[in-house]
Amino acid sequence: MKVLLADCNPTRSHALERALCASGTDEVVRVDAAEALPDAVQKYAPDLIIIDMDRADRDSIEGVRTVTSRQPHPVVMFVDQDDPILMEEAIAAGVSSYNVVGTALPAVKPIVQAAVALFRHYQETESKLRKAEAGLKERAVIERAKGKLMQERHIAEPEAYHFLRRRAMDRGRRIVDIAAEILGDTSKSG
Numbered sequence: 001m002k003v004l005l006a007d008c009n010p011t012r013s014h015a016l017e018r019a020l021c022a023s024g025t026d027e028v029v030r031v032d033a034a035e036a037l038p039d040a041v042q043k044y045a046p047d048l049i050i051i052d053m054d055r056a057d058r059d060s061i062e063g064v065r066t067v068t069s070r071q072p073h074p075v076v077m078f079v080d081q082d083d084p085i086l087m088e089e090a091i092a093a094g095v096s097s098y099n100v101v102g103t104a105l106p107a108v109k110p111i112v113q114a115a116v117a118l119f120r121h122y123q124e125t126e127s128k129l130r131k132a133e134a135g136l137k138e139r140a141v142i143e144r145a146k147g148k149l150m151q152e153r154h155i156a157e158p159e160a161y162h163f164l165r166r167r168a169m170d171r172g173r174r175i176v177d178i179a180a181e182i183l184g185d186t187s188k189s190g
Contacts, residue, residue, distance in 0.1 A: 003046055004049045049075075097112075
């Protein structure tokens with residue numbers, strides 16, 4: 001696993017890098033505080049991002065939002081002080097694990113493992129949601145096409161569906177594609 005570490009405190013950054021390597025991380029890339037997070041992510045292509053433990057400000061949140069909107073990654077954020085508003089913003093931006101730490105560095109391995117697991121679960125849920133939404137849109141196109149066929153041909157719903165299914169099978173295409181053609185809406189097919 002390649003970890004991108006964006007922490008401007010060199011002492012803490014070294015300690016975190018040692019902890020990550022001891023827990024089995026293959027590569028840790030530390031980025032300079034001046035380098036923008038989206039640029040660093042594009043440049044180094046990490047598997048996980050750990051962002052600034054010292055200064056989790058609104059700019060950091062915008063960097064996370066930019067990264068997660070372009071190409072989602074598990075993101076771990078460590079902060080020194082509890083800030084419920086910042087926590088909400090961080091999670092909304094795509095942070096997988098928001099951690100308030102004191103002066104001692106916590107056990108990093110379980111935090112990283114939990115962040116990756118949460119990220120994967122979220123990605124699976126997002127994928128299922130996109131598939132369900134696409135299915136509903138396709139179902140709506142099919143229902144509208146059946147309605148049009150029923151009205152134009154004066155047939156019942158089962159016959160309209162049978163017509164769509166038969167035409168799809170004859171042409172080796174999906175029913176929704178045939179339905180979109182009947183509606184004259186080729187943007188819904190695909």
